Amino acid sequence: MESATHREEGDLRVGRRGGSRDYDAFISYSHAADNRLAPALQRGLHKLARPANLRSALDVFRDGTSLAAGPDLWATIEVALRRSRYFVLLASPDAARSPWVRREVEFWRQHRERDTFLIVLTDGWIHWDEARGDFDWGRTTALPEQLRGWFAREPLWVDLSWARTETQLTLDNAGFRNDVGTLAAAIHGVPKDDLDSEDVRQQVRRRWTRRGVVTALAALAALALVAAGFAVVQRDNAIDEATVARARQLAALAVSNIDSRLDLAQLQAVAAYRTHPDARTRAALFETVAASPHLVRVVPMGVRATVVSGAPGRDVAVVGTADGRLLRWDLDTGVTTQAALGSGPVVEIATDLTGSRIVASDGDRVFLWNGEDGARPTGLDVHRPAPAGFGKYLAVSPSGNTIAVIHGVTFEEAQLVLLDGATGRERRRADIPAGRRAIGLVDDTTANVIGDGPVATVSRMSLSTVEIEPEGVWLQVPADGFACCGYSFDASFTAWAKGGTTHVSPDNPAHPYSAPDEFFPVSMPIAEPDRFAVGADGTEVAAAGGGALYAARFDGNAPVAPTRLLGTGNVDAVAFVGRDRQLVSASGTDLIHWDMSQASRLAAGPTMHATSAPEAGDRPFLDVSPDGAHLAVSGWGRENLVVADFGVAPPTRDQVAKPADDGLPVWSRDGTRLLLLTPSGAHARTPDGGFTEVWREPNRNKPVAARTSADGQRVVVVSDHGEVDVRAFGDGAVLSSAPGAPQPADGSGGRRAISADLSRVATVRADGEVWLTETASGRQHRLPGTAASAVAYVEDRLLLARADNSLEVWDSAGERLLRTIAADAGYTSVMIGIEGQRLVARLTAVGTVKLWNVDTGDQVGSVTLPDSRADLNTALAASADGRELLAATGNGTITRWHLHPDAWIDAACASAGRDLTPEEWTSAVGTEAPEVIACER
Incomplete structure (x- = not known):
């Protein structure tokens, strides 16, 4: 399992929490590689040799069906591991690289016997070296390093790599049935021939049971044909009415969730239409997909995001989480890398132009991270940087060669620390005037420095002399009753709000709009936004508050009316990303990607x-x-x-x-x-x-x-x-x-x-x-x-x-x-x-x-x-x-x-980024979820 907190889109995936029951087997896999094969294998293990009086022959834990959302997902997974008898690894290069698969394998190795570890090859290569009594790690690509040296003899493993292109993954497929039987026999602890015989007996028993029931019903029908027929009609009508009621209940909930939970709304609408396709469920499906035309996708993380930063030169977002992790997300490729800073929440992030060199703070220390290769972050010799809040206290130059940190215990004393972007070594540390609210690096020689206070000054600073130029521009923030602040990449623009109007003020003294009374005002129906984002060139602004997110653009003549981005709920962080009007927001445990140039999610190709x-x-x-x-x-x-x-x-x-x-x-x-x-x-x-x-x-x-x-x-x-x-x-x-x-x-x-x-x-x-x-x-x-x-x-x-x-x-x-x-x-x-x-x-x-x-x-x-x-x-x-x-x-x-519902379903599933869970189905309609409710992307 690639992680209960990571889903396909790189390493990100939704987490769920299982119950307290015991499991016969625990399936560990990568969603990126085996999101289709893992459910099929689980169903096969459930059904093979299943007694007529049981729902399944084996109780198998798989994260997609056994987990529910919870604050401590690893603890939940650990419980499931402890309560499982066998471990089934779906081995692939993606699984071998996954830190969560490695963690699960390491846990099993520390707490369980080797004989309970089963391997299913789905991609890549596995080679056993008899002479060494270990896997040939020079040729093996599908196994994590945590298995090195554990096995004295070659373990049981099944080659299912042929099934990656197979369309029929059921027990009716002889090859699939044979491989499932091999695994099931090991888990049951019986010879495979005995298991096959038992499966045949159970099928015969069910067949004779069905025949006996049919015979009895036929006899009863002969005695009371009219009454039975009437009852059947009544039953069918009742079933149809219940189906319609469930579908319309899901449709109604979908529409009601559009403003706050658009991912859930879309999944409910898809389920409603598939349950009973009629005019009402079709309308609900269309409404949820058309509701937020700029939405690209929702990515569940399984942990709350605390801060988001965007690289202005490339479509890369960097996210800090409440549990002290950094995630680098390439929006174009969907690839993510991650690293842990510590256990405390990440409070501030800054990147270079391309999102390759990243600095972040947990409020106590500052760390340097190369997000592209995912190497471990380096702790810098800067402790207790200025407290996060209205300010911007970390900066990286566009080239990534220079890092600047405003450091100070209070606003009465402040220091500027300059570091080498490649090594993190300190270049210079100097006192600067107290009350610095923000800093941004224009290049490797010049910084924008913003003072604190209701009417602050914005000045240029030479990094070679660490002297602030005497001539600055006034930052026109009102004296009271205002909400503050958001900053562009190099702090050349500041966003703030008062009285329902959000303003973008140019901070750069050399900017053509740098006159004291010139700024970009946008009327947004949020009295006091608590989150702001400003595009690198100052022409775009986003503001969030009260469970709403709005974005607006200045076209050179006048601000365009703001657009509400539906479905966010409370927004914890927001940032513009790249050069093509991309926006990333974080709400709870979800990341949301918006494309402000996208006219509709229903578009059948570009304009x-x-x-x-x-x-x-x-x-x-x-x-x-x-x-x-x-x-x-x-x-x-x-x-x-x-x-x-x-x-x-x-x-x-x-x-x-x-x-x-x-x-x-x-x-x-x-x-x-x-x-x-x-x-x-x-x-x-x-x-x-x-x-x-x-x-x-x-x-x-x-x-x-x-x-x-x-x-x-x-x-x-x-x-x-x-x-x-x-x-x-x-x-x-x-x-x-x-x-x-x-x-x-x-x-x-x-x-x-x-x-x-x-x-x-x-x-x-x-x-x-x-x-x-x-x-x-x-x-x-x-x-x-x-x-x-x-x-x-x-x-x-x-x-x-x-x-x-x-x-x-x-x-x-x-x-x-x-x-x-x-x-x-x-x-x-x-x-x-x-x-x-x-x-x-x-x-x-x-x-x-x-x-x-x-x-x-x-x-x-x-x-x-x-x-x-x-x-x-x-x-x-x-x-x-x-x-x-x-x-x-x-x-x-x-x-x-x-205009066809099939296309709407595709759009809904693609942007929702996950599947409707059985718990969400039951919560919505009060019945047990159908066997298949996945989006089937």
């Missing part, structure tokens, strides 16, 4: 830029091929057509010259042909990116809407005057025509809708009246009701958005109103139906797209455009199967979102 899309006037025209692999964006008055191909990785974008300024793109049913409909006819795109005319007969006026039939043979074309033509897709022959609506309407998106079977076209006139045209007969009729703003079809439903923003659901013929869905204000006329998901998407005036279920009227959730200022020139579309929603904005961006 694509299409600079020649329309930038003003009407919305662009957008069409997606039925398979969702191709997209085309065009618009009036523009020379170029933008074509995106999502069928390759990474997606490509092409801009081609159009044959005419006006043009409506339409894909063929198989996605191989793209037509551009213009008033003069239709042009087909050729393989070389050009166009050739394929329709001889012109369209009537300007085409503003079109839809291809399911068989790909016909296409309905609607003009800006409401005229409807059904034409052959290949040559444009007119098959039927209908006149325009009684009054012409504009060509804005959402004002036309064509039914899936091409039988009807709905048109919103300029005066808000809605008219339906039958494409075959040309008959038209007006729908009753107040003025409308948009129409859309979803399979057999017609949707009308009224001027009051309510949404009406009609049958496709517009003869019967089925339901009205109330909505808030602020919607544009852009609305589309999403078939396959039976959803409707509506664009708001602030750049969000809200989704409703047309059958239940429930709001499913919303996604946000990457640039809310583009909302007035945005078109929406969906793939034919409803698995993706797409948007093209007038400023030239193409965005895609996943």
Whole structure:
């Protein structure tokens, strides 16, 4: 076991605590290597030769099922080890390197006999040296050093390395069953043949028992068939009702936990949807995944974090814990290294530009650590550094060659200690003016030094002379009632708050914004934040307090409205990391990684830029091929057509010259042909990116809407005057025509809708009246009701958005109103139906797209455009199967979102960073957890 306090993401993993029962075996393994094999092995040991009256043949301890959260996880593991009869090591190079596997092996070696130690090889190599009576440590890669010299003869070990690529890891797999049998026989203490025979007997016994039960039931059924059938129906109904109730209870809890425990909320929502997939559980799943678009992942540590520091030149965070450990986390690779300083909490950390050279303090001593190789930290000759609190008393230069420590027993006396970054040797120690609040190293020769007090000064210091320059800049912190402070990497910027406004003040006297009255103010709904973070360049700030975390950015002209990062609960530490707007916060025993440039966790790939899309006037025209692999964006008055191909990785974008300024793109049913409909006819795109005319007969006026039939043979074309033509897709022959609506309407998106079977076209006139045209007969009729703003079809439903923003659901013929869905204000006329998901998407005036279920009227959730200022020139579309929603904005961006629950589950599980525990399931619904509740990443 790699540790009860470490999970995959390097060495980090969630911890749980077991009960007080005895165990037949203890499985020790690395999650990074064997997170799939270990549960399968446990299940196999449970089931092989299991008596009919028992739940399992062997009681096996594995951290993923036997531990619950607790403050002293090693003590819990030690209890489990002491109460276990056998030790099963899943041997691999990852396990051999794991400090927690080593600790468990060392414990077993000290307290148990060699004969109770069993080995299962899952990766790497094991070689036994008969001559030496030990493993050949020059060739063995899968075993920890703690086994060196323990065995006098080769121990029992099973080679399961073949199973790493096996998809069926059950006892039905003959090879897997054979290897499980070898282990089980050793643990049972019986010959393997006897165990196989016993397994066969138990299977026969269960089979005969089932047959006897079936025979008895058949006899009873013959006597009381009607009564039994009625009882079965009642039982099934009761089971179904209980299942639905459990699923909805989980869904309700998931939504309620979004603000405080987003990892738990997502896992509960996944469990709810898998228990009973319906509109409510789907809505809860979507809401939890869409709730915090900047979330990347939650990483359980098993111990509380006390401080977080970020390297500005690389995506590396360094975390200090309450039990005196340092963790270095590379966000790009997920690799972590760790080291122990002592038993007391880490109170302050500073790093160089790349997070390679790290200094940290536990309040008593200062330590130097090379986090990349994970070597033991070196204690420096600096005791009792200045107390942690509002200040920043440790600093490392960007190069890592210089370390600075403000040292002092009280604020009446202070010293600056300079040390060599490579060796930790002291270079110089000098008295400095008392009351220094913070220090930051600009380079290896210059420091920023911030004084203490309500109105402090920020000055430059020469490290060669240890003299503070007389001219400094005033740090504009108010005299009273303020919350303080956060500092950028080199202390060039300070964050503080008063009256619900968080400020970032430039501290660097050479900075262009260094005038006394210039700072970056952001209104954050936190009266007195207790945690701050400032980006290295001073343009980003985060503040936390009262169980909430907000982040904001200054774009050079004005601060952008702050964003709340949901799901944190109480924040213990926060820091900006790297150069690409990465943020790491710590809440309790969880680390949370945020990407402030990430627009959505539902994104189906990165945002694509299409600079020649329309930038003003009407919305662009957008069409997606039925398979969702191709997209085309065009618009009036523009020379170029933008074509995106999502069928390759990474997606490509092409801009081609159009044959005419006006043009409506339409894909063929198989996605191989793209037509551009213009008033003069239709042009087909050729393989070389050009166009050739394929329709001889012109369209009537300007085409503003079109839809291809399911068989790909016909296409309905609607003009800006409401005229409807059904034409052959290949040559444009007119098959039927209908006149325009009684009054012409504009060509804005959402004002036309064509039914899936091409039988009807709905048109919103300029005066808000809605008219339906039958494409075959040309008959038209007006729908009753107040003025409308948009129409859309979803399979057999017609949707009308009224001027009051309510949404009406009609049958496709517009003869019967089925339901009205109330909505808030602020919607544009852009609305589309999403078939396959039976959803409707509506664009708001602030750049969000809200989704409703047309059958239940429930709001499913919303996604946000990457640039809310583009909302007035945005078109929406969906793939034919409803698995993706797409948007093209007038400023030239193409965005895609996943709309299928499978993708939502993947996003939820990836960011939650762990599995729902049986205890969490039982606490939520009051029943025993199902056998499988893992996310199955």
